Amino acid sequence: MTLILGIDPGSRKTGFGIINQVGGKTEYVTSGVIRVHKEPNMPARLDLIFSSLVGIITEYGPHCMAIEEIFMGRGPDSALKLGQARGVAMVAGTQSKLEIFEYAARKVKQAVVGNGNADKDQVAYMVQSILKLPGLPQEDAADALAVALCHNYVHTGLINIAGATRTRRGRIV
């Protein structure tokens, strides 16, 4: 079995989702959203993202982390905030000795929906369908599960997406 932790980072909400690839089947394990907007300041928000992710990794023991590369259509201030959350999420993984895999959002959509320009509703719908969930997952959790599914497809050789970078303890493998 291979447990994959997908992450959709954000400075207010960070989505996470874990799937399990076992015996040719892909199973849903857990997902949710780390909400930090009530924390009084940015260091406290980032600390909560880090601690929550370390807690999730400790509880579920995923084998790797998949995270979206970020398309920066917004301004530098948003990029800085998003970068802070994303950096903290990645280090929660590296400090837990997880391999980190990065995928462009377009490639995640291509893998899960079959269309690199799919909208968020389509992604959530396909995530629900593939993982046989009883309802639509929350938006950030759906995006996190989607990047985990994308990694799973690449990892199991179902599709081959150019450009994913695989690292292990700081080395490309």
Added chain:
Amino acid sequence: MTLILGIDPGSRKTGFGIINQVGGKTEYVTSGVIRVHKEPNMPARLDLIFSSLVGIITEYGPHCMAIEEIFMGRGPDSALKLGQARGVAMVAGTQSKLEIFEYAARKVKQAVVGNGNADKDQVAYMVQSILKLPGLPQEDAADALAVALCHNYVHTGLINIAGATRTRRGRIV
């Protein structure tokens, strides 16, 4: 005595500097630059920033961290990378139970040089002068020492800079 860790974060080089305020005197303790550009990818770079800072905090036991708020004159891609490094640096502090203080670059220059528009050479020169260093510190280390000095001035009441945010374990104090 109060040991202050100043940080100048960057995705390739992160400057750090520790000063000690003891009995009305400000002493230089240590400073340096964490260089991560040889790491093969961004997760490995961020991991090295985090681990190095946690190591420095463990070794020297600073009482708080001072870090520059970032003025974003550059594009969103630079902002994202800088944000990642900055987020990781702050969480190295919060996870070590340090209070984090943020200061705008302009205010650091105002505090150390007396001119919010001072250039980097002036900052390095004043840092050398104030801390009686035998030579000019490296640029990133000088900026880190400058933000530590700025915090020290605010903390000891020598100057009062509006806008510094003080936090302790996620609470404004």
